[in-house]
Amino acid sequence: MIKVGFMGGTFDPIHYGHLLAAESAREACGLDEVWFIPAGHPPLKENGPLADGQTRLEMVYRAIDFQPHFRGMDVELEREGTSYTIDTVKSLMELYPDREFSIIIGSDRVNDLPQWHQINELAALVRFIGVRRAGEELKVDALPAFLQERLSIIEMPQIGISSTDIRNRRAQGRSIRFLVPEKVYSFIRRNGLYES
Numbered sequence: 001m002i003k004v005g006f007m008g009g010t011f012d013p014i015h016y017g018h019l020l021a022a023e024s025a026r027e028a029c030g031l032d033e034v035w036f037i038p039a040g041h042p043p044l045k046e047n048g049p050l051a052d053g054q055t056r057l058e059m060v061y062r063a064i065d066f067q068p069h070f071r072g073m074d075v076e077l078e079r080e081g082t083s084y085t086i087d088t089v090k091s092l093m094e095l096y097p098d099r100e101f102s103i104i105i106g107s108d109r110v111n112d113l114p115q116w117h118q119i120n121e122l123a124a125l126v127r128f129i130g131v132r133r134a135g136e137e138l139k140v141d142a143l144p145a146f147l148q149e150r151l152s153i154i155e156m157p158q159i160g161i162s163s164t165d166i167r168n169r170r171a172q173g174r175s176i177r178f179l180v181p182e183k184v185y186s187f188i189r190r191n192g193l194y195e196s
Helices: 016-029 053-064 085-095 107-115 119-125 163-171 182-190
Strands: 002-009 033-038 070-072 099-106 127-132 151-155
Touching (some): 002 016, 002 085, 016 033, 016 053, 016 099, 016 151, 033 053, 053 070, 053 182, 085 099, 099 107, 107 119, 107 127
Parallel strands (some): 002 033, 002 099, 099 127, 127 151
């Protein structure tokens, strides 16, 4: 069985923090591949992404083209309506029956797990890899037992980068160089993304 971890998210834009989390999970959990799946319409985000789905997917492709264990997927962008993880997992399992899937999530999402759509069914299908980030408290003991049993917590080097900060910097005319991979930086500048 090929072990795949996948990261969902808006990736608006993808940055070095995402890549570092993916590599940390790959190494710590012995994953064969990590897939990046930009969300179409994420249910737990108050505001939708600023860049459209194909633009965000293109940034993912540019960010990971050097890493043979990373792959970008458009499975959520092709689907209409809200992007629920359970639907993504079922699609992936149908398309790739030879894979065993884990979901890589940030520590902020670990605490949200009980709120996820059809979480009982989802937890029966996949494992969760929680990536501990600086300044965010993990409340693993507060999670239901069935989630604690399906959750691994890993550490990653601390890096204080967020997509929100990158978008704000661009809107203010400040540099984002070295916060995102060079090919993503060039793509953002060339396309005038996130400018005020």
